[in-house]
Amino acid sequence: MALKNFTKMEYGSADEVVFGDAKYPLSYGLGLKVGAGFVSPEINFAPRPGTEKTVERLVKEYVDYITTDIMNRAVTLGFPSLQLENEWIHQMGNDPKKYAAPVVAGQKAVMKKFNEEYGVACAIRHTCADPRLAEMGLREGMDKTHMYPEKTIESFEVAAENGADVLSVETMGGKEVADYAVVRQDIRGWLFGIGYLGSIDMAWIWPQIVDIAKKNKIVPGGDTNCAGANTSMFMAGGYLDKDIPRTFSAVTRMIASARTLVAIEAGATGPDKDCGYEGPVLKCISGRPSAQEGKGAQDAHADLMGNLMAHTCDLWSNESVEYHSEFGGSSVQCWLGVIGYEAALMNAAKQLKQDKVLRDLYVASDRFRCPEGFCICFDNAYQIGQAIVENGKSYYLRSKAAGLKAAELVQASNDKGKLKLSKQEKDTLNKILTDLNSLPDEEGKFVDWALKEYKNVPAFNPKNYEL
Amino acid sequence: MALKNFTKMEYGSADEVVFGDAKYPLSYGLGLKVGAGFVSPEINFAPRPGTEKTVERLVKEYVDYITTDIMNRAVTLGFPSLQLENEWIHQMGNDPKKYAAPVVAGQKAVMKKFNEEYGVACAIRHTCADPRLAEMGLREGMDKTHMYPEKTIESFEVAAENGADVLSVETMGGKEVADYAVVRQDIRGWLFGIGYLGSIDMAWIWPQIVDIAKKNKIVPGGDTNCAGANTSMFMAGGYLDKDIPRTFSAVTRMIASARTLVAIEAGATGPDKDCGYEGPVLKCISGRPSAQEGKGAQDAHADLMGNLMAHTCDLWSNESVEYHSEFGGSSVQCWLGVIGYEAALMNAAKQLKQDKVLRDLYVASDRFRCPEGFCICFDNAYQIGQAIVENGKSYYLRSKAAGLKAAELVQASNDKGKLKLSKQEKDTLNKILTDLNSLPDEEGKFVDWALKEYKNVPAFNPKNYEL
């Protein structure tokens, strides 16, 4: 662990944390400012199926259709600023020079044209794919079949050199163990997979990303535990889905916040990734700008905190929509409208100094709906952040502390009769508390135990983590 | 004019008017309350192209897919209440017994099931089609080819008898003259078409709708000048569309509010139609619940008042989306998520007694963006309402007063440097003021003049209005 570790909070109190302002604002791309007293929409999209078949068709889709439509609508609706996000598809990550380079360059050219013509501030985030397979090997030189680790690093280079303003990624470290644990409701396995192994993988990949960004004078954004915590949350689902109890999902998410923090410790400056619902905790700890998604990301998924998620954001995202026609224009235009107007509401509140009122209304809408949402309300997120920084030096201990703190907060509110839980959710919560409390106080002991306990998990290979 | 006419405002001041509360709240359908301290989402949809080919396919589309998906997602996301709106397609209006009856009944059955199982409050609005063609004749007995006037009335009966909770329609009276006038920027023609002829047609059709509703113990909702004012607004478009100057569009809308009021004078109780942007004026005058659309209706169209439109609503609508798949579920589910969460935000604000703050933030976002939006801010809408009720007894005079008041308010704000206008918009505004001011003070004189001036307008037939 050669990286800096957070051992104290950047904000003095929870109440200082609000959308549109970050302690360390950013300025990049074509005039875009993030976290500097203003919220901008971040629009994400997926090409239509079949357009990946040739490079030409893919470039047309991303550049002439998607990017042009977006910029047109931004001007039509009068949005002063926006960010685009391109989450790379497999083909781009698999052959970056051929598939990704012309897309990245083409999108930037369109944005420049609109920026020059109308003065609309904009930037683009490229979220490169991390296709690494645990069974093949996560580190360079290991996967001789696909060369995925090498291609992952090459992706960042190609993105950075061709026009990306922000680099991001959703990395996969520890996911093989987390996948195994999540369907068995085994919180200790999850802690090992994401809290420990995931953090180690982050500490390997993020310094490399930061270097590439620095070399190209662009922004190393941040990560998200999409691979782990979003899977939990997605499976916990809405009120009728019951794949995973929501108390489990809430605790996994808070464990993940300790892991995603490693990107920032490696030099990432934010904005972190929209789908990282651990964002509020990261912002409380680090003061870095945050991208989030909720009400305006119904195109991509529904969760129980659509308003809540806006309360600390600096970029407000739609997560992703496939390009197609709607009565109101193309899908990217419609969803840009939704998130851009939400940003306008937040910005009106900031100008009129009512931003904390609006923040509290966002929170009030969803605070007691589900444990995941409850944990990331700024007051609770701040406390969980504190639990992390108090144990800042050990990936294991700080992840465990985050999980425990989350479980305790949930239990306390439930005891007070505010946050309601189903019987199954309560049982799970009790089991989580017992399980976490039964773990050793030393990292070494925990790792020894876990390596034995999870040695037969399919695809788990300690060499991926130099263990 | 045998109908009641509004000659005074139902609210004592503009500041009393806010989303979620109406002076005359309603309770109908399966436990739904509207305007009673709460905002509910109203979700609207269109069947996929091709599904209209057989009755069976159409019923499947509306009932098994659209309605079932909607109710499922409402429960998944925990929405306590919602309204559905079915805007009839041509086939339903053209042969109501065959095409519409099974759809109406099938949708209601699904809603009942969910209501019984989960207690989710719900209701459905059927907005029957008004396919009448001016060139064929708007009144019964005139259109021997299509029998459209007869079919229109039959539609309401079929809807009411098979399960509609609310009846609405977007009537067409005066549209032939308005269409002619709108592309020639002739405000006097518009005043004649919508303000005068449109009101006469309303006074003919709405008492019939109210009777049908009463007979079936359901709610006669309201109308909208979609035919006229939405066309203006749609053509005025966003910042880059310039088919119609936005000052023209704003004044046409305010003239339309005098016309749409006739439904209420005939006994309609609200909620009026979402796409009637004249809604805030109607609510100020009549105290009836209002359906509106904006930020969450980007699926259907983009305008410059996405937040603003929420500020006085009691139902919050998506206008319409075609049924299809998205990453986040079916399109109706995704958009229901957007509008349902917005309703939740408003309801959180009401509980925390911050509703007027949130109202003002909605207004602040869009107040100075375009003259249309400016006119329907509650303070301005109230003044325009006053201009109408002061001239309540004459359709002509009150429409003219609404238009003039709107033009004056726009000019005053522009003079103060707040509401910006382009050169073309200013020129148009000046011409509107001159044109309206040049008109006579007597209805009779105006009608004589207009009948001569517009006698050659294609499809205009005074007999449609008993003139």
Place this chain on the structure above:
Amino acid sequence: MLDFDAINADKILTRYDIKMESSEKPETIAARILPKDPALKKVAEDVMNLKGKLIEDDVKAALKSNAPEIVIQDGLLKGMDVVSELYGRGIYYLPHVMVAADAFDKGMKLAEGAMSTEKKTKGTAVMHAAEGDPHDIGKNIAAVLLKSNGYKVIDLGRDVLVDTVVDSVLKNKPNFVTGTALMTTTMSAFPRITAKLAENDVHIPFIGAGGAVNREFVESFDMGVYAVAAKDGPHLAAKIIDGWSWHRLREKWDDIIAGKI
């Protein structure tokens, strides 16, 4: 009530149109298109400046030194070209186009009267709004633009039966047909029309447009060519008159619509 006048609106949402307003110079655009000959220039300027009252005198004057074909080609139509250009750039609004078209019509009547041969239009279009569809404003606008670009338009109106459209095509032998649909449930009339045309061995382009319609749908049936906006009409029509098949129109569609070719 919060103090709304305290808001700096442009920081929340920007009025790009007003921001851009000053940078557009209509005169420079007009200068590139207007004819040199003073009499013809006068005619063109009457159209572009919406001078319905002067145009008849000016056309008469121009006819003294120019053949009627020239007055139409280099006077009236050039005027409409300027109007189209200004409209396309958002300097003119639609009402300008409508009133300019009125002036253009008056001038045309005079010039045609002075022609020795039969009136020559560039080509003919049969237009309609789909069966069951009452939305016709877009179609009406498109019709004006086609007419003022020199095409003969047979406008069948709105809510037009499939068979009425087919019959009209068989009778009038137009260069292309157009259909407008604003409702997803009426646009299915389009392929029914083209199928019947094919049975009668007619294979002309069918321009499908209107709010409900998208490119994918229009290209899902033979003959279908999509148009986004009324201003695309003249671009597509020009290629059709040049002999382009619907296949070729589809292939080069992006470039045609973008005005690149």
Place this chain on the structure above:
Amino acid sequence: MLDFDAINADKILTRYDIKMESSEKPETIAARILPKDPALKKVAEDVMNLKGKLIEDDVKAALKSNAPEIVIQDGLLKGMDVVSELYGRGIYYLPHVMVAADAFDKGMKLAEGAMSTEKKTKGTAVMHAAEGDPHDIGKNIAAVLLKSNGYKVIDLGRDVLVDTVVDSVLKNKPNFVTGTALMTTTMSAFPRITAKLAENDVHIPFIGAGGAVNREFVESFDMGVYAVAAKDGPHLAAKIIDGWSWHRLREKWDDIIAGKI
């Protein structure tokens, strides 16, 4: 900060799951499915109650008075039936299913060992996640449900080459193949697979599933049959084993998925 504890949350957004909780009675559901015979009932209850520790003893006991086929059919599989039902109704969560499946597996090993004839599964499936697609959680869940419903599963993993899938089908002759894709840009592998199968004259159902995929897409190519959720797998599989073609599965799809047939 506003006083959040003052909120009446259920009036803003309702927790229907908790509202519904009390109305569901697992025992009544189980009683309808569980076998009468006490020894078999014990086995089934072990599965349904996730008793991995007791099951081996109880299976041994049941084998004393019952043929192995009966222990499997009326004991182990009935237990899994209860689990599926409870999961389908939202009473059990997925982890219950996973742990029950572990118990089921243990019991199966014993019962199979006691069989005189070859192990008899209901049928075989080849499963994979699409080429280029690393998302495999959904596929893994579906595999567990199929296995615990008595099917043999050949799981090829994730990011599987088209040719690998085709080769496996030709070699293993399964009753059906499944593909999972969570990205719109990987699902195009599905029709490539079925095309190659057709070339080899294989025409078995191809169950296509995963977040990116929808029914329309899966039905756009031959053999494709869509599945929404993992629990649809056993329903579809049962029909396939009954000899239904992919045509027929598609025709009756709504009813199969709704559990009506």
